[in-house]
Amino acid sequence: MSRRIGIIGGSFDPFHNGHVDLGTVAQQALDLTRLFVIPSHIPPHRPQPMTSTFHRFAMAAMAVAGRPGWRVADIELRFGTPSYTSGTLGRFRERGYPPSDLFFVLGADAFSDIENWMDYPRILDATHFAVVSRPGFPVGELPLRLPQLTSRMVRPPVDQWTAMDPLILLIDAPTADVSSTAIRRRLAEGQSIAGLVPPGVQQHIEQHGLYSSTAHGRRVSDAPPAQQAGRLHGQD
16 A cells, blocks of 8 residues: 655754644645654755754654654754755655655745755655745645756646656645744733644743743753653654
8 A cells, every 4th residue: 555654854952833834734635544753853955943842852753753754754853954844855765665665745935945955866766755835835835946856846636646657746725823933922021922833832932931131052962862861752
């Protein structure tokens, strides 16, 4: 049987409702059998996370709890090297998942920068890309921004796509207008983040005083989560 494995990667500093919406929209539109949420260790193209790998993994685990088919995995946190998507997809191949089974889920704003990703353009053959509209950045703009990739772009439903070469699947759906940067700013200013993150994530942030103006410089060890709390180790 064909498997449809979704993958969402990111710093998740913190995990918020925009991430939830991306995963939910892709899962419904593509009938994904499983969705892996993969916190990055060292983001290669952006500032380093403010919180430790332990907290970011824990928040992701709380966000996916109770969501059928969702799993959080430490596949990138086990390595002390930059977390490139191409490397992560290679590890899925090593586990027996061909590109036709994989659907890398991301926002249209992030995909618009695909030409600057490691191993471009080869990475386009390593997975289907499930690209979802973000506030102010509908997927309909991508053919104009990336005209050289229009031959790969399709909109679901697409029959028998798992038997084809990897595609760029454009999914137009509303997602929460929220960002990790905005959440961190609100917390530093002492403002509420209710409704911007899953309840478990909000509880974890408040319990540990994350991102508050008094929390700067106070971090849990950046050792891999398995070394800090064994029960959180890679739920894949």
